[in-house]
Each structure stands twice: as C-alpha cells, then as structure tokens.
Amino acid sequence: MSQLPQAKFRNDYTSPEFTITDLDLTFDLFDDSTTVIAVSKVIKLGTCNSLTLDGEHMELVGVKVDDIKWQDYQRSKTNLTINNLPDNFTLTIETKTNPSANTALEGLYKSGGAFCTQCEAEGFRRITYFLDRPDVLAKYTTTVIADKAENPYLLSNGNRIDSGDLEQGRHWVKWQDPHPKPSYLFALVAGQFDVLRDQFTTKTGRKVDLEIFVDQGNLDRAPHAMASLINAMKWDEQRFGLAYDLDIYMIVAVDFFNMGAMENKGLNVFNSKYVLANDQTATDADYLGIEAVIGHEYFHNWTGNRITCRDWFQLSLKEGLTVFRDQEFSSDLGSRAVNRINNVRIIRGPQFAEDSSPMSHPIRPEKVIEMNNFYTLTVYEKGSEVIRMIHTLLGEEKFQQGIQLYVERHDGTAATCDDFVAAMEEASGVDLSQFRLWYSQSGTPNVTATTQYNPDKQTFTLQLEQHTPATQDQPQKQALHIPMNVELYQADGQIIPLQIQGSPCDNVLDFKQDQQSFVFENVSEQPIISLLREFSAPIKLTYDHSDQELMFLMVNAQNEFARWDAGQNLIAKYLRTNIAAYQQNQAFELNDNVIDAFRGVILSAELEPAFIAEMLTLPSQNEVAGWYKPVDVDAINAALGFIKQTLAVELIDELTATYHSLKQSEYTIEHAAIGQRSLRNVCLSYLATTDIGESLVCQQFESANNMTDTMAAMSAANQAQLTCREALMKTFSDKWSHDGLVMDKWFMLQGTNPAKDALSMIRTTMDHSAFSLKNPNRTRSLVGAFFNNNPVNFHAVDGSGYQFATEILLFLNESNPQVASRMIDPLLKYRQFDETRQQLIRTELEKVSKLDNLAKDLFEKITKALEA
Ligand code: B3K
Ligand code: ZN
Helix, strand or coil: CCCCCCCEEHHHCCCCCEEEEEEEEEEECCCCCEEEEEEEEEEECCCCCCEEEECCCCEEEEEEECCEECCCEEECCCEEEECCCCCEEEEEEEEEECHHHCCCCCEEEEECCEEEEECCCCCHHHCCCECCCCCCCEEEEEEEEEECCCCCEEEECCEEEEEEECCCCEEEEEEEEEEEECHHHCCEEEECCEEEEEEEECCCCCEEEEEEEECCCCHHHCHHHHHHHHHHHHHHHHHHCCCCCCCEEEEEEECCCCCCEECCCCEEEEEHHHCCCCCCCCCHHHHHHHHHHHHHHHHCCCECCCEEECCHHHHHHHHHHHHHHHHHHHHHHCCHHHHHHHHHHHHHHHHHHHHCCCCCCCCCCCEECCHHHHCCHHHHHHHHHHHHHHHHHHHHHHHHHHHHHHHHHHCCCEECHHHHHHHHHHHHCCCCCHHHHHHHCCCCCEEEEEEEEECCCCEEEEEEEEECCCECCECCCCCCCEEEECEEECCCCCEECCEECCEECCCEEEECCCEEEEEECCCCCCCEEECCHHHCCCCEEECCCCHHHHHHHHHHCCCHHHHHHHHHHHHHHHHHHHHHHHHCCCCCCCCHHHHHHHHHHHHCCCCCHHHHHHHCCCCCHHHHHCCCCCCCHHHHHHHHHHHHHHHHHHCHHHHHHHHHHCCCCCCCCCHHHHHHHHHHHHHHHHHCCCCCHHHHHHHHHHHCCCHHHHHHHHHHHHHCCCCCHHHHHHHHHHHHCCCHHHHHHHHHHHHCCCCCCHHHHHHHHCCCCCCCCCCHHHHHHHHHHHHHHCHHHHCCCCCHHHHHHHHHHHHHHHHCHHHHHHHCHHHHCHHHCCHHHHHHHHHHHHHHHCCCCCCHHHHHHHHHHHCC
C-alpha cells in the first residue's frame, strides 16, 4: 500500500465551509459508461474560496461555474478541489462511471439486469463529486434516461413530475424530492420489473401509492412485504404519532445487495431476501424477518431521513433508535417475550463477542477509518438496548413526550446523539447525566450480585458491584447508570412488594456506583430474587442462584422473559460442568431434577407453544464460547450435544406426543400457527438425535407443504447427521437449483455441516451452478455460515479452515471489500483461542495484510487485530 488509510476522529468535527441547497442530476444510463451531470446551487458559509468535493472511481469530463468552463481545480484519488470561487454560484460537473464493472455494489451498479444505487455511507461520491457528508441537505431533482425496452421503469426519490420518449428507443423520467436530504439517501433504479400496487391513507388524509418492484415472475412473492408495509405505516401513526410525508412509497427488490435494505427517501432498495416470500419458498423466520426489515426501513423515514445524523459518528442516533422501533413493532404485532428473547440472544452472543474483540467501540464510535465497518451489532443492537434503557427509565408516556420534543426541535436537520438525550431529558425531567456514558464507553459491564436475608430485621439486602473490563479501544472505564429490574418472590409464588426506607419502590433500581446496596424491608421470609428482568441492561450478570431457585423461577416468575432466563441459567450451569468434565476426561452428567424441570415446561398447558419452543432452545455454540478464554470448541460442542441428546432420550415421550399433537393441515402465517410450527420443529430437532429420528425426519420432509417444515427436516438431518441427509439435500437442490434465494437455505446447511469432511464438500459446493462469490447472499449463506456457525470445522486444528478463509478474503478484497470485511470478523477474535490456533490465525491475517491493494475496510480491522 502506497499511503496508509487515515482515521477520522469524532472530536474533529467541523461544520462545512460550503453548503449545497439544490441538486439537479441527469443520468444517461449505459451499462459500461453512464454519464452523470450534476448541477448544484452552492453557498459559501465560511471564508475559504476553494471548495473540496468528495469523489472516487470516476472519470471527470468537465467543470463549469455559473456556466463558464472552469479549469482552476486539482484532483486527487478521492477529491476535487475547485479554486477562486464566488460566494454563491451554480456548479456543473460532468462525470462518467462504469456500472457493470462495479462489483463493490456501492455507488451506481448493475444487479442482474437492473441499474441500482447504494449510497450510504459514502457511496454517492462514486456517482458524482459532491459534499458527501450527512450534514449537507439539498433538494434533489433527478432525470433518468435509459433504453426503454430494457428499462421500462426509471425510478428515483420523491414524486414523478415529467417523462417523455427520445430517439433510438430511449426514454426519460424526471423526479423531484421536496424534502431536503443528505446525499446518502439518494437512490436511482432502472430496469424491468413486475409491480405490486396498493394504497394507504394516512391519518392526515394523504393518499399514498405503495409500489413494490420485483423481478418479473415474482409477483406472487410480494404480498407479505406489502402487508408488512401497511402494518408499519399504521403502527408508526398509532404508537409514535408519525405519519408518512410523500404521495408515493416505492420498494425495489434486488438480488445483489451488500446488506439487508436501504431507507432511501421514498425509494427503498431491498435485498430480495427481505421482500420475496411465499409458503413454498420462505420459512416462518423469513416472513418475520421481512416484517421487521420492511418496518425498520419505513421507520427510518422519520428517524434517519426527516431527522438525520450530523456526522457518521452519530450513526446510532438513527440506527439504535430505529432498531428499537422495529423491535417494538414486531413485539406489538407478535409475541413480546419471543421477540425479547431473540434480541437478547443477539446481545449475549455476537454483540458481547464484538465488545471484547479488537473492533470494540462505543455505540457512538470515536475513531473510524472505513465507515462501512461501523454498521455493527454494537451501533445497531446495543444502540437499541441503550434506547430501551431510556424507555425503561422514563416509561412509555414520557418516552413518547421525549420523541415529540426531539421531532419538533430537529425535524429537517442533521442532529447528534446528545441532541436526542437532551430532548428525552428535558421532556421527562429524568436526570440522564450519568446515563450519557453509555454513548461513549465501550465494552460489556460485568455485574456481580450477592444477597443476604436478615430474618430478625425482616430485611433482604441486594449488593451490586459493577466492573467494565478494559477494551482494546479504551483502557479506563467508569461506573454506568444501570437500570436493574428486580422482583422478589415468596416460596408460594406470591410477589413481595418492594419497599426501601419506608416507601414502596419501583422494580427498576438505579444502580449507579461501583458498589451499591439496596435494602428491601418488610420481607417476612427468605425470598427468591429475579434479577435483570427483561434484560433491563446489556450487561453480564453473575449471581449464584441454586438449581432449586432457578427451577422455581422457571415456573413461578410472573414474567415470561424471566422464566426463560432462569431456564437458560440452569442449562448454563450444566454446560459449564460438562465442558469441564470433557476437558478432564470425566463422564457427562445431567441431574434428574433438571430433566424434570424441562419436562414440566413441555407439559405446561398455560404456556404459548412459541414460548415453550424458546425455553427448549439451548444457547448457541457462539454464546457459550463467549464465556471462555481460551475457547475449547470441541468441549463446547460435545457438552451441548450431550445435553441435547440426554433431554431428547429422557423426554422422548413428551417430545413425541407434542410433536404429533401440533401437526397442522394448512399453512398460515398467523402468529399462533408460527408458534406451533416452531415448537413442533424444536421437538423434531431433539427427536432427530434419538432412534426414531431417521423415520420422523424423512416423513416430515416428504409430507411438508411449506418451506418451514421442509427446512426443519433438513436442518435436523444435517445437525444429527442422519443417513437420509444426502437424499434430502439432493431432492431439494434438484427442485430449487434455478432459484438462488431458495438455494441459500441449502448453501447454509452445507456451510454448517458438522461432518468431518465438511470443508472439502464446501469447496465442491462452490462449483454448484447456483453459487457465486460475486453475490453477497450466496457468499454469506455458504462461506459465512462455515466461518461463523461451524466452529468445530472452521477451527480445525490443522488450520485448513483458516487457510480457506484467506483464499476467500483475497478474492473478496478485490471484488467486494464490504463483504470481505464482514467475512473476516471471526478471525479477528483469535485471541480467544489456544496458542496453536492463535498462531495459525495470525499467520493468515498477516498474509492478507501484505496485499498490495488491501482495501481500507480490511486494513482497519486487520491492523487492530494485529496490534495490541
Ligand atoms: N442504513 C442502511 C445500512 C447502510 C449500510 C452501509 N454500509 C440500512 C439500515 O440500517 O436500515
Ligand atoms: Zn437502519
């Protein structure tokens, strides 16, 4: 690398020297050479006469200032600086780009047959030279010209205001977006699609045309996305009082996309994975994923678009808040407990892992080389937990008042995280001064709780101690304001009202010091405590509950999340014991009481099937790995396998009866039906490990009338390595090999295949006609699944998994650095492993780091991983 990529720091923010109020864009689209003419109204804000614009990967054709050809400029690889400028002027820039050569899928590129754009975070600078920063808000007018037969639809942001035909079979459409926006929200799509249309009338009476564009032939897979969009529009009006603000809302599904979807104003571009679904092609999880992502992008219209971010360090301002909003949307429409459980699994698994990796950063990062590297679990999911804590501290009513104030103050502007907290604080009167540390401090706080009961005084004392271990980015940590939600129970299951210093107190304790005690009064018997209810803060909690107490809470806690959490803690205890047993060559064991506790769960009639399914789901290998240093992947795998099989064998009657009782004749995506299928399929995954597994799995595969049941049978066969696995996999690929999106499920099973020779089969699978490393979905399904969810094979001690990773990274570094940078994550965490593996991974990271053309995405991560 000739010049090392430079970092930017949050504290270096300065407001722009110039701003652009209006931008008129004309695109003359051709596959190999598209011309872009950008006419900007520029206003000088500072004192400087030179304007520096961002731009890369383009050919510059010409510059004009107030219609006069301008020669007084310099270019670098990433900038164009124009000199001797007047105060206010019109700037015309003509550039050319090559969409079909753009495999990075950032800027203007071709996805299959269609032209599309992706501009967040800094992709607009691949389209034209511009002030590509989120605090420059302009009104856009966009004219798109293209071949009419190949691209009957020409789309951009806002309202369609004019169109016409041209010579040589070309045509044009002009769009105008009345809302000023930053460049990252610009979008253009041109292609041939089928369109699903509907309408929504807002509470303010605005009639909105809803249009979903899909590849031709896929119209029958779009209705769920449309229903989800309408639900999202209604929900945002009801719960947040926020209504849509344009006359049209368009969603386009494309097959080549680096992430899930993008909230461009009025024209969302989606990964087809989060739009297309019917019962033959999509699982229940896909349906729920579509609902969540459609909701998420829609909710950005206010939290992100109307109020955007001042700079990219503030990303969590829009992402944390919008994830919180989409989680609430899913919880209001479906099961709150199941949603909470799944969100918490993500925090406790991959987010905690990120917090302790070389990439650890606060939800509002301080230092960034490549912004795309910071669309992380920390910014998104932990960011949402931070918003959720504010919600917990304020309560729904004051929280909504805070949102109102935030919107009133900042609508139409680019704001900061501090602005958000200030609005919340002022509207509610709740002191958030210490709470603000959650924005600047990285890492996961460890909280240890101890309790003492004093029968004479009838008091119960809870002592809490917090300590956040140093992270690579930040050695010093301070005490955080942690909302700790607790409840006390009597032995008969009654709740003990909380009282401190003579007054009743709320369940949510304000835990703010390194060490703090809470003395509950009027406690007439030794209570059982439920701690961190609802996972009221993203922390690691240690408390020495006995097995009996956990089993008590599994049955008696008045809150479903707490019951689930007690079950997980019970399993965790036995996982730890059995992991140790494996390492010391001792026999595995699982207490009969534990088995009975889970028997009780299966048999308890008052619980929802969806919730029972969660209770029966063991923690993932990755979550368990997070408890250890060094991680012993083989011991974890063996202990999890033992617990699963023991429960299956001991509870075979209950599991079998439940499995059969939940058979459905028709497929519907009602939440109750989804819950029943999910419990039935969890039962199947247990039963697959027993003698009856082979026949049950085959039968289910043959009789399944929907993809959820088909996939459940295949993944049970895959995980339990049943003899029928090969036959099922073949039947599936014969049926679906023409459909990449469906084949992703099959690729994922190949990637997570626990068989010893999985890697060589994966190499063969890469030759499958449906596979391509150029398509991010395919890459994630096969290769990503292997790296992240096949720990025993990926971390094989001969280093073969790591060498394979390098081959993939070398390819992706050239073709798609953003995807390369996602793929490298599991290697960054090498310090969690034993010496041998650490050395093997280091060798591979060093190999990649020596590439001449190393992308700055990988440069940033590898540098962090190898330093320290
Ligand atoms: N805002 C986009 C993510 C853009 C990622 C850029 N690398 C999707 C979302 O969070 O809604
Ligand atoms: Zn988002």
